[in-house]
Amino acid sequence: MTSHHLISNAQTGASAARPAPVAASGLVHWARHNLFDGIHNTIFTLLCCALLIATVPDLFRWAIWDAAWTSANGADACKATTGACWAVVQEKYRLMLFGTYPYEQHWRGALVVLILGGMSIVSGFRIFWTKWLLVAWGGAWVAIFVLQLGGVFGLVSTPTHLWGGLPLTLLIFFGTVIGGLPVAILLALGRQSNLPIIKALCIGFVEMVRGVPLVTVLFMAALIFPLFVPESMTPDKFVRALIGMLMFFAAYAADIFRGGLQAIPRGQYEAAEALGLPYWQKTTRIILPQTLRIVLPALMNDIIRAFKNTTFIAIIGLFDILGATKSALEDPIWVSYGTEAYLFVIALYFVVCFSMSKYSVSLERDLNKGNVR
Amino acid sequence: MTYSNAKTTDESLPRRKPPKTQGLSLNGFWHDQRFRNFVAQAIVIAVVIGFFVYIIGNAQRALSDQGIKTGFGFLMDSAGFAIGESLIPFSASDSFLRAYGVGILNTLKVSFAAIILASIIGVLLGVARLSRNVMLNRFASIYVEVFRNTPQLLQIVFWYMLAVQLPGPKQAFSFGDIAFLSNRGLVLPGPGEGSGFGFALIGLVIAAAGVVFWRRHLEKRLRQTGKKINGLPLSIAIMVIVPAVIWTVFGSPSQIEVPALRGFNIRGGLQLSPEFLALFLGLSLYIAAFIAEIVRAGIASVNKGQIEAATAMGIKNADVLWRVVLPQAMRVIVPPTTAQYVSLLKNSSLGVMIGYPELFNLNNTILTASGNTVEAIIIMMAIYLSLTTTIAVIMNWYNRSVQLKER
CATH class of the missing domain: 1.10.3720.10 (MetI-like)
Structure with a gap:
């Protein structure tokens, strides 16, 4: 039919003007193609629009238009409006971000946050992945401990029980991950070991910790452990909480590493043994580098979870950013504006976790470049 | 080696000693992998056991100092506190x-x-x-x-x-x-306290089992005969009617509050x-x-x-x-x-x-x-x-x- 037309057209050389083709681009075409193709899609689109119309104006009015932004006159502005009371954040942000840390020393906590944040961002770029990065991290940690603990260079001494807020959250997080990864690797290797007792202990530990809630592990480490050992031998509460977090993280990460170790082809082990490499050389030079590459995406998920889990230390009475916010809201003037204060903290966590998860996706794509056909 | 061996089939060569059995020899035994493994595991297990003995010993001492009786006998004692919400009745005198x-x-x-x-x-x-x-x-x-x-x-x-x-x-x-x-x-x-709601729940479980059975039967029939029957109406009916009947018989529907x-x-x-x-x-x-x-x-x-x-x-x-x-x-x-x-x-x-x-x-x-x-x-x-x-x-x-x- 078509070909007949074409031929006849070519022969006669004249034909009626054809209508312009339906636009394959532009807003209308896009909307028709993505939002209104078929009865179902149209209904869904209309429902979504209805939802937007029902919520967005009210939300905008509450969060922005009617909101009280300043705490210059205490909570008066908040009492006068039906909107959000962001003034609570302005009033309490120092307490929320730094907890029980001495007020005049907050700049030290802020510096610690800046160093950790800055170093983390720098470490995200692969061009910086050299040995100098490790050196820089070493220097950063020295600076962080000096700033956070004080007692030297004329800084006021601030022992761990005064730590609070964002610096505490970040230190627990970094401590958990940096301390937990080696433990996790050892547990995973132990699980693969042919020494029956070590294997059994590793399996027992990992399965035991994975079978109970993190809160119970923290509770044991922070509140029950001191009952069982003489006071002189009890590490302080920060360290105990850190150990609890670290053990929990390690048990989960160990399972990820186990998967990675199992994914390494048998031939790699055998080749290393055929070369006569002793166990630790075989493990650190041949097996682990390959494992790390395989487990990185799953590990990033666990690391993000570890960051979210730092809030759990508020339950055992540490003043991390959640604990500090909770205590800041005990002020009777501001007690009824908790929603806004918690939204602020939630937003803070969201920014960090969301960036980490986006980074993890890009890293995974980067590492897989060699495998993409 | 093998080549030269093959050539000389000389009987007079001194017979080689049988290879040493791989036992625990006292000579340089710390190089023996098995010995090392044994020692490593023994140390680990000693440390773990030592840790727990120490911890539990401390705990026992601390608790007996406070005059607390150890053991699970306490489970039968009365609790002495009330609980805000509970699915089963609970008062301070309960265990x-x-x-x-x-x-x-x-x-x-x-x-x-x-x-x-x-x-x-x-x-x-x-x-x-x-x-x-x-x-x-x-x-x-x-x-x-x-x-x-x-x-x-x-x-x-x-x-x-x-x-x-x-x-x-x-x-x-x-x-x-x-x-x-x-x-x-x-x-x-919902049901007030003490109504026959538990029976309705049992009825629901029975009904669910019935539906699974009915579905299996339909599936089997479909495989065998190719005839397809829409099982949905009957399934819904079973899920509604069975609990309702059991509730009416055993409980009392008027107790919905x-x-x-x-x-x-x-x-x-x-x-x-x-x-x-x-x-x-x-x-x-x-x-x-x-x-x-x-x-x-x-x-x-x-x-x-x-x-x-x-x-x-x-x-x-x-x-x-x-x-x-x-x-x-x-x-x-x-x-x-x-x-x-x-x-x-x-x-x-x-x-x-x-x-x-x-x-x-x-x-x-x-x-x-x-x-x-x-x-x-x-x-x-x-x-x-x-x-x-x-x-x-x-x-x-x-x-x-x-x-x-x-x-």
């Missing part, structure tokens, strides 16, 4: 054992309800994430990103903040005058406390985001060719979904979902932050009231381990039924 029962039931109640809501929302979101409708798709992905990337504990605390800031019972939000939402929680019409404002509070019906609501929402909305991702990945994992082939064979759209896509997607979906359910149950312990009396929270109270710290912790850990294992076993059993049958 610690019963308090554990209350804790387990409260944990199960909130976890079970949250698992159901999380699954429903998760599946809907997962399907929405695959929709070609950009708006729906974007909504779902915003939900997933927001709930996945913020701490669960903060979400729970946030919901609790909202729940307690609701207006009081007198100004409660009313839903058609049968359900009320106030700062005392949500009140739904519609809540009403009396005095300063709303009374009657099914009362859900603000603590329960906050924990329920916090647990389910968070896990729903993870389930959504699992469902999306599961459905996306089904080869496009499968759908095209099914369509080419003229199979109806609904059947393509139910008989081609979902059976294959379930194989990918079930194992990670199990892990999420287990995680949900474990995180119900976060109820301690807002004062919901679940197992962990109650265990703290029990531990303080009785002084039997070690025993209480052992009991709690054992309960959590068995609960998580139970979920894992049930889900693994289900997983086996959806896995590829290779014959």
Whole structure:
């Protein structure tokens, strides 16, 4: 039919003007193609629009238009409006971000946050992945401990029980991950070991910790452990909480590493043994580098979870950013504006976790470049 | 070597000594791998045992100094505290054992309800994430990103903040005058105390078993004869009629209570406390985001060719979904979902932050009231381990039924 037309057209050389083709681009075409193709899609689109119309104006009015932004006159502005009371954040942000840390020393906590944040961002770029990065991290940690603990260079001494807020959250997080990864690797290797007792202990530990809630592990480490050992031998509460977090993280990460170790082809082990490499050389030079590459995406998920889990230390009475916010809201003037204060903290966590998860996706794509056909 | 050996078949050569047996020789025994392994393990086990002996010895001494009797006998003593909400009657004179029962039931109640809501929302979101409708798709992905990337504990605390800031019972939000939402929680019409509701629940279980049986029969018939019968109307009928009949016979249907404002509070019906609501929402909305991702990945994992082939064979759209896509997607979906359910149950312990009396929270109270710290912790850990294992076993059993049958 078509070909007949074409031929006849070519022969006669004249034909009626054809209508312009339906636009394959532009807003209308896009909307028709993505939002209104078929009865179902149209209904869904209309429902979504209805939802937007029902919520967005009210939300905008509450969060922005009617909101009280300043705490210059205490909570008066908040009492006068039906909107959000962001003034609570302005009033309490120092307490929320730094907890029980001495007020005049907050700049030290802020510096610690800046160093950790800055170093983390720098470490995200692969061009910086050299040995100098490790050196820089070493220097950063020295600076962080000096700033956070004080007692030297004329800084006021601030022992761990005064730590609070964002610096505490970040230190627990970094401590958990940096301390937990080696433990996790050892547990995973132990699980693969042919020494029956070590294997059994590793399996027992990992399965035991994975079978109970993190809160119970923290509770044991922070509140029950001191009952069982003489006071002189009890590490302080920060360290105990850190150990609890670290053990929990390690048990989960160990399972990820186990998967990675199992994914390494048998031939790699055998080749290393055929070369006569002793166990630790075989493990650190041949097996682990390959494992790390395989487990990185799953590990990033666990690391993000570890960051979210730092809030759990508020339950055992540490003043991390959640604990500090909770205590800041005990002020009777501001007690009824908790929603806004918690939204602020939630937003803070969201920014960090969301960036980490986006980074993890890009890293995974980067590492897989060699495998993409 | 072999070459020269082959040539000289000289009998007069001195016979070589048999190779040394690989026993534990005293000479340089520390080079022997087996000896090293033995020593390493002996040291590890000595350290572990030493640690526990030391810890437990210390604990015993500390407790006997305080005059606390060790052992599990305390479970029968009367608890001496009251519990805010409970599925079974509990008063201060009841035993610690019963308090554990209350804790387990409260944990199960909130976890079970949250698992159901999380699954429903998760599946809907997962399907929405695959929709070609950009708006729906974007909504779902915003939900997933927001709930996945913020701490669960903060979400729970946030919901609790909202729940307690609701207006009081007198100004409660009313839903058609049968359900009320106030700062005392949500009140739904439901069975009053002591009604035959338990029987209806049993009826529901029987009905569910009946439906499964009826479905199996239909499936078998379809395989054998090719005749297809729509089993849905009868299934629904069974699910409604059986519990209703059992309820009417054993219980009393007149005991459904519609809540009403009396005095300063709303009374009657099914009362859900603000603590329960906050924990329920916090647990389910968070896990729903993870389930959504699992469902999306599961459905996306089904080869496009499968759908095209099914369509080419003229199979109806609904059947393509139910008989081609979902059976294959379930194989990918079930194992990670199990892990999420287990995680949900474990995180119900976060109820301690807002004062919901679940197992962990109650265990703290029990531990303080009785002084039997070690025993209480052992009991709690054992309960959590068995609960998580139970979920894992049930889900693994289900997983086996959806896995590829290779014959």
